[in-house]
Amino acid sequence: MTSPPMPRGRARARPLWSAGAGVAVWLAYLWAAPTTVLGLLASLLAWPRGRICLVDGVIEARGPLLAWVLRHLVPLPGGAAAITLGHVVLGRDQPTLDQTRGHERVHVRQYERWGPFLVPAYLVASLWVAVRGGHPYLDNPFERQAFGDE
């Protein structure tokens, strides 16, 4: 998840169907698949005036309805600019997707490591940080990693 403003970044090129894609890559997609399915369902909010495309093996969706949801339903000041669910990134618009790509790709890698346990681990980490007096978003270790703090 990225709250505005966010750092610029570039995606690490790793196309899903390259000739060199090994078993480990496919296992990473499989491990993240439960959350990716949720992301695919959420990406339907990109229609009718949005767009869904594949960028470096990750589905990126954007559109006015997604922008409204990210702005008003994500519990961050100002909402979220983008959010990652498995191998799906939901963004407000194309410039936002371009600007947050590096950050959100770190979250994709986290899903590949943690699989279906990332969302509960993320929430527990936020709660743990908040109990200790930190900011549940900015001090969350998953976000710190995505922002390059660790």
Ligand SMILES: [Zn+2]
């Ligand atoms: Zn994030």
